[in-house]
Amino acid sequence: MTAPLLEVKDLHTQFFTDDGVVHAVDGISFDLHEGESLGIVGESGSGKSMTALSIMGLVPEPGRVTRGEIRLRGHDMVRMRPEDVREIRGRDIAMIFQDPLSSLNPVLKNGFQIEEAMLAHRHLSRKQTGARAVELLKKVRVPAPAERVRDYPHQLSGGMRQRTMIAMGLANEPAILIADEPTTALDVTVQAQILELLRDLNQELNTSIIMITHNLGVVAGLCSRVIVMYAGQIVEQGPVEEIFGRPQHPYTWALLRSVPRVDAIQHERLRSIEGLPPDLISPPTGCRFHPRCPFRVDRCFRDEPPLETTSAGHTAACWVTMNRAYEEMGAGELLDVRPGAASGVHGAGARQVG
Amino acid sequence: MAEPLAVQAPAKSPALTDALVRVEDVVKHFPARLGASVKAVDGVTFQIRKGECLGLVGESGCGKSTLGRLIAQLLPLTSGHVYFKDIDLTRLHGEKLRRQRREFQMIFQDPFASLDPRMTVGDIIGEPIDNFGVARGRLRNERVQDLLRVVGLNPNFNNRYPHEFSGGQRQRIGVARALSVQPSLIICDEPISALDVSIQGQIINLLQDLQERFNLTYLFIAHDLAVVRHISHRVMVMYLGKVVEVADSRRIYSDPRHPYTAALLSAIPVPDPKVERQRRLVHLEGEIPSPINPPSGCRFHTRCPIAQAVCSEVDPLLEEKMPSHWSACHFADRVGSVAPWARTPA
Numbered sequence: 001m002t003a004p005l006l007e008v009k010d011l012h013t014q015f016f017t018d019d020g021v022v023h024a025v026d027g028i029s030f031d032l033h034e035g036e037s038l039g040i041v042g043e044s045g046s047g048k049s050m051t052a053l054s055i056m057g058l059v060p061e062p063g064r065v066t067r068g069e070i071r072l073r074g075h076d077m078v079r080m081r082p083e084d085v086r087e088i089r090g091r092d093i094a095m096i097f098q099d100p101l102s103s104l105n106p107v108l109k110n111g112f113q114i115e116e117a118m119l120a121h122r123h124l125s126r127k128q129t130g131a132r133a134v135e136l137l138k139k140v141r142v143p144a145p146a147e148r149v150r151d152y153p154h155q156l157s158g159g160m161r162q163r164t165m166i167a168m169g170l171a172n173e174p175a176i177l178i179a180d181e182p183t184t185a186l187d188v189t190v191q192a193q194i195l196e197l198l199r200d201l202n203q204e205l206n207t208s209i210i211m212i213t214h215n216l217g218v219v220a221g222l223c224s225r226v227i228v229m230y231a232g233q234i235v236e237q238g239p240v241e242e243i244f245g246r247p248q249h250p251y252t253w254a255l256l257r258s259v260p261r262v263d264a265i266q267h268e269r270l271r272s273i274e275g276l277p278p279d280l281i282s283p284p285t286g287c288r289f290h291p292r293c294p295f296r297v298d299r300c301f302r303d304e305p306p307l308e309t310t311s312a313g314h315t316a317a318c319w320v321t322m323n324r325a326y327e328e329m330g331a332g333e334l335l336d337v338r339p340g341a342a343s344g345v346h347g348a349g350a351r352q353v354g
Numbered sequence: 355m356a357e358p359l360a361v362q363a364p365a366k367s368p369a370l371t372d373a374l375v376r377v378e379d380v381v382k383h384f385p386a387r388l389g390a391s392v393k394a395v396d397g398v399t400f401q402i403r404k405g406e407c408l409g410l411v412g413e414s415g416c417g418k419s420t421l422g423r424l425i426a427q428l429l430p431l432t433s434g435h436v437y438f439k440d441i442d443l444t445r446l447h448g449e450k451l452r453r454q455r456r457e458f459q460m461i462f463q464d465p466f467a468s469l470d471p472r473m474t475v476g477d478i479i480g481e482p483i484d485n486f487g488v489a490r491g492r493l494r495n496e497r498v499q500d501l502l503r504v505v506g507l508n509p510n511f512n513n514r515y516p517h518e519f520s521g522g523q524r525q526r527i528g529v530a531r532a533l534s535v536q537p538s539l540i541i542c543d544e545p546i547s548a549l550d551v552s553i554q555g556q557i558i559n560l561l562q563d564l565q566e567r568f569n570l571t572y573l574f575i576a577h578d579l580a581v582v583r584h585i586s587h588r589v590m591v592m593y594l595g596k597v598v599e600v601a602d603s604r605r606i607y608s609d610p611r612h613p614y615t616a617a618l619l620s621a622i623p624v625p626d627p628k629v630e631r632q633r634r635l636v637h638l639e640g641e642i643p644s645p646i647n648p649p650s651g652c653r654f655h656t657r658c659p660i661a662q663a664v665c666s667e668v669d670p671l672l673e674e675k676m677p678s679h680w681s682a683c684h685f686a687d688r689v690g691s692v693a694p695w696a697r698t699p700a
Contacts, residue, residue: 189413217624220630
């Protein structure tokens with residue numbers, strides 16, 4: 001395999017608050033290859049968004065990257081001068097956010113906002129950028145793009161605004177597009193269209209995508225590789241089929257079983273994860289998931305498990321791993337029916353449980 | 355758990371004999387600029403059976419939350435009737451209406467905005483108890499503590515304030531408040547949308563347990579058909595202020611009879627890469643039209659993949675296409691052709 005486009009090594013991002021130091025991102029490492037579509041999943045507070053902001057050099061006060069490297073094509077962005085990072089941001093790495101309304105400037109026309117991204121990094125005339133803005137809107141499938149560039153953000157629907165944001169992100173043909181919950185604020189039918197667009201852009205333009213989301217379904221459809229984060233750390237990563245088909249970390253396993261599925265057996269009970277995510281100022285000792293883990297052993301209370309390879313390209317940070325949990329600890333019985341496993345939408349064998 | 359429930363007997367006609375709530379031709383128009391009006395809910399008729407959970411699904415702006423508030427009498431109706439146990443709530447005022455309110459309570463979406471930050475949890479849960487004189491003094495406090503226990507919280511948390519709790523715990527407090535006056539109907543307005551995935555299941559399971567334990571009836575409003583599937587006996591889908599489909603939840607997911615339901619179902623991401631690879635998205639043209647000026651005929655015709663000329667002229671009635679399966683579509687029998695289920699049962 002060629003050298004990775006982006007290498008994150010032992011990244012620590014901390015927030016220095018009055019209550020103490022919040023370890024938002026706590027020593028994570030991963031690679032992103034050219035043209036890859038990588039999903040980072042986790043719940044609120046897992047550190048997934050802070051990972052993205054750290055890569056962008058946009059960690060808000062009172063936080064900062066305290067340790068580690070973020071290498072883009074070999075160059076460490078953490079140790080770069082701020083003006084050099086600014087050059088990279090928007091040109092090589094672009095980011096789109098959850099709420100397109102608050103990310104767009106309400107008093108500037110859509111077209112100009114897309115042009116601005118180009119003007120910041122390239123020597124182009126307004127005529128050239130204007131034409132390209134229309135082209136970009138066309139590419140993200142905005143109808144009547146020549147008219148939309150003259151509109152203001154409030155004149156667009158949520159889906160169209162997010163498309164405008166994506167057009168802006170693509171303005172300088174970045175190598176990496178980071179999407180932080182880009183569809184969370186949108187209706188499902190619109191979400192499906194945006195995801196389809198991102199999938200096509202990933203394939204057509206060979207843009208690498210980092211998709212940050214809490215929605216496992218979104219990742220399953222878009223990404224080839226998945227990172228699962230819990231309490232600021234990576235607990236598992238691997239190819240999408242592995243993560244969904246043979247999850248090895250109990251958190252991933254439990255999360256998958258707790259997702260409401262449209263193809264589930266009707267009235268099947270959801271299997272929730274008991275307890276709450278930990279406090280990131282003083283996280284639990286040992287494995288951070290141990291207070292909520294059904295398969296913990298003594299060691300989990302004391303020692304922090306490292307990420308270890310469980311199969312080709314698949315790593316998990318767990319002393320037990322689900323393979324062992326199935327064999328020795330009766331995980332299969334706890335499971336009884338994997339949500340959706342025996343159903344399909346036809347609801348074969350549907351049970352009515354009140 | 356798997357015992358059949360008596361309340362599940364399927365009814366053959368819209369006039370259910372066991373209806374707890376009857377909504378008849380309810381209309382809600384909000385005034386808009388220049389004398390126009392937003393037709394948020396535009397002629398909706400349905401019933402909620404005693405003991406069932408009716409899921410109400412639709413995208414933002416379809417009128418589902420407004421409908422919930424109309425039933426709870428939190429908004430005045432423009433026209434129509436809401437019967438609760440055969441009492442017409444729209445004709446009640448003042449004290450008579452207030453007395454009835456004990457019977458139907460609400461759980462709201464945002465667990466942060468729906469609890470008063472300056473009240474203790476005990477007072478939040480106790481307020482309805484005081485309002486309706488359900489219990490006093492020591493009995494009242496015991497009842498508050500019981501309720502905390504019932505929703506899975508520590509009964510000694512009654513002196514704490516909402517900010518000391520997580521989102522999921524706050525939603526439990528909201529559930530306890532709704533339960534405090536022993537209502538028969540609870541209107542749940544997107545109760546889990548603001549919660550993390552691992553917490554959503556906890557609240558859904560809690561609501562299911564409580565329904566069984568206290569014989570509750572739910573109207574469960576959600577934008578997500580996947581969430582509703584786990585809890586609802588019947589599902590109703592709304593589009594632009596109208597009900598487009600109502601059916602048994604077993605039927606509606608496997609055999610939708612309205613193209614909008616089919617499109618919604620096709621758009622929901624499933625956490626399984628194999629299923630995702632087989633996805634066939636039903637593409638909807640354009641955007642949801644404005645509820646100020648809804649399209650003529652069938653409101654969905656501007657975006658419908660199977661629309662014909664008649665659809666722009668004649669508004670289809672909500673009709674029983676199959677036993678207890680209602681759809682408002684001229685071509686309900688052709689919906690199968692656009693339905694995306696390449697999904698094979700494993």
